Amino acid sequence: MSTPAPKYREKAQVLDDAALDRALTRIAHEILEKNGGAAELAFVGLRTRGVTLAQRLAAKIAQIDGAALPVGTLDITLYRDDLGLRGTPVIRGTDIPFSIKAKTVVLVDDVLFTGRTIRAALDAIIDLGRPKAIQLAILIDRGHRELPIRPDYIGKNLPTSRRESVAVRLREHDGEDRVVIEEPEEA
């Protein structure tokens, strides 16, 4: 928190609202196909935009299959491997109001990058109980993995350079549905 974050400018649009919606519809169908239906499925979204995406996926599955799947919220701050390097930890809380025991948990996040967040999320989920399986749904996979982690469902594969940033903007938080690549301004 001591060094000011560099300013980013938009470089290119990756998904517009229609494309983002189509990607989520496809992922919802893939989840049902891979698991042979919606039985014993549960969503856990990573704060903040992963939760919103998880809620949208649950709504799509409700439309397709009629099943009302539970959606939980996971805050992985307490599990980060860089907790001491990021200044004051901001804890916003985990809220998973259902048992994950014997469930297939679909973990949802907006962008997959190094894989460290997902590593922390796997530890956090397993501390809450023993799920039957954990699957990973990601809207944007931007590569550069530092850990052996691979998503089960991908909205879009997006080759990026490390200095770029991917911004997922969602109506509920940002007033629009759009995904863009950004690059540092001074570059």
Added chain:
Amino acid sequence: MGWTRKDLLTMRELDAGEIVLLVDTAASLQEIATREIKKVPALRGKTVVNLFYEPSTRTRTSFEIAGKWLSADVVNFSASGSSTAKGESFVDTAKNIAAMSPDVVVVRHSSAGAAELLARELSCSIVNAGDGAHEHPTQALLDLLTIRERKGHFDGLHVTIVGDITNSRVARSNIHGMKKLGMTVTVAGPPTLIPPFVQELGVKVSHRLEDAIRDVDVIMMLRLQHERMQNGLIPSLREYSRYWGLTLDKLAKHARPDVLIMHPGPVNRGIELSPEVADGPYSVILDQVAKGVAVRMGVLLLLAGGKGGDAT
């Protein structure tokens, strides 16, 4: 807004934003108590030393559980049976403990200012777990968390604190915190137990329980310490409990139906609180104890979680 302090010593030195950050952090951590596996790795590899020079069950256990749930190593040091008995001074003992490189030292001492003295002498983080009649900030924070959860907000609430105000670090810390959050505070008790000039802290004073509990949102009863009677400050326990003990009858006659009854513990049943009130529907006393763990987790996390350590 971030946390920048090395130590948590008093409520008096905190601003409203820091108090709300501590309460918010604790509120988010409460969920850990409901888990089957009550442990998160946030403070793995950190060491917390509980340095207690006064008897305490609740506070010491609460800090110990909080540290352990966050995966810190917690060591208890109690003054009895230790080097203190052999004549070592407080600062020397603390420096010896500091030489073993703890990240946080939680200190309780009968002298006001003990925690501040350690904070100046030692480079690790110091948490004041009660220093004489001065302050007990984590107790005030858990009281604030309990109040906010029950009432939904702080601003405009009216709290009455009843009992031995002069000797109460709980009262002092709560008054500082509550005033900063826009609450109205009344202190009530026999004149011998109310410090002179207490109005300068911005509180109202009442010498009649029936008036003091009327139309308030929260009644905080303090423990009456028996030694006050020996000092001649009150004539008898019976008289104190008759005039200052809270009973269902007094509550029904004078207090609001949605009033919260709080007590920092340990309760003298039948003296400041009748058993029916302590166990009754208005009472949130055990909820306060549960929230104590969350508050202490929040404090340890903000002091020790934001610095040092390597990414793995």
